[in-house]
Structure formats: structure tokens, C-alpha cells
Amino acid sequence: MPLPADLRQSRFSTEALANSLWNGVVGSAMPTWRDLPARDIASLIRYVQALSPAAADAQPVSASRAGTRCRGLRW
Ligand code: HEM
Numbered sequence: 001m002p003l004p005a006d007l008r009q010s011r012f013s014t015e016a017l018a019n020s021l022w023n024g025v026v027g028s029a030m031p032t033w034r035d036l037p038a039r040d041i042a043s044l045i046r047y048v049q050a051l052s053p054a055a056a057d058a059q060p061v062s063a064s065r066a067g068t069r070c071r072g073l074r075w
Contacts, residue, residue, distance in 0.1 A: 002028050011054040017045045 012020075021041050024032035033041060 008051045011052040
């Protein structure tokens with residue numbers, strides 16, 4: 001069983017995070033979080049992005065870009 005990802009190591013795109021949270025990671029222990037309200041998923045995406053060292057220089061990203069991968073999630 002792979003270890004959980006170290007979320008501090010990369011600056012994940014909004015789209016990649018939305019995909020991982022919405023679908024989980026198949027074949028790993030990473031569950032899907034689609035039972036969470038959309039605004040909680042949006043908050044988690046911002047939180048995970050804030051963990052990376054690159055976050056200090058990063059421009060804010062519109063979470064709405066994640067919408068298409070989230071099969072109907074909108075925020
Ligand atoms: C709200 C809490 C969580 C968040 C925000 C989160 C976020 C993520 C993200 C973004 C990834 C993808 C990383 C990548 O693409 O490299 C990931 C991977 C992973 N997560 Fe989570 N996760 C959470 C909770 C959990 C829990 C509870 C478990 C296990 C019980 C878990 C197990 C894993 C594993 C094993 C992977 C790696 C999958 C692989 O090998 O590629 N995660 N997580």
C-alpha cells in the first residue's frame with residue numbers, strides 16, 4: 001500500500017487537486033471526498049496549495065477552473 005502523498009512537495013494545480021479529491025486515487029488508500037460540500041472541497045484545495053513552499057509566490061487561482069473535472073461541482 002503506497003504511503004499518503006507528501007502534499008508539501010509539489011505545487012498542485014487546482015485541476016489536479018479537484019480531480020484527486022473528487023475521485024480519490026484508484027489503487028491507493030486515498031478515498032474520494034465527494035461527500036463533502038463543494039465549498040469544503042474548494043477550501044481543501046486552497047489549503048493544500050498553501051502547504052507548498054511555492055505558495056508564497058503563487059498567484060491566486062480561480063477554483064472555478066476545477067469545475068469541469070468535478071462533474072458538476074461549482075463554487
Ligand atoms: C482531506 C484529507 C486529504 C487530502 C486533502 C488529500 C489529498 C491528496 C492528494 C491531493 C493526493 C494526490 C497527490 C499526487 O497527485 O501526487 C493524495 C494522494 C494520496 N492520498 Fe490523500 N488526501 C487526504 C486524505 C487521505 C487519507 C485519509 C488517506 C488514507 C487513509 C489518504 C491516502 C493517500 C494516498 C495513499 C495517496 C497516494 C496515492 C499514490 O500513490 O499516488 N489521503 N491525497
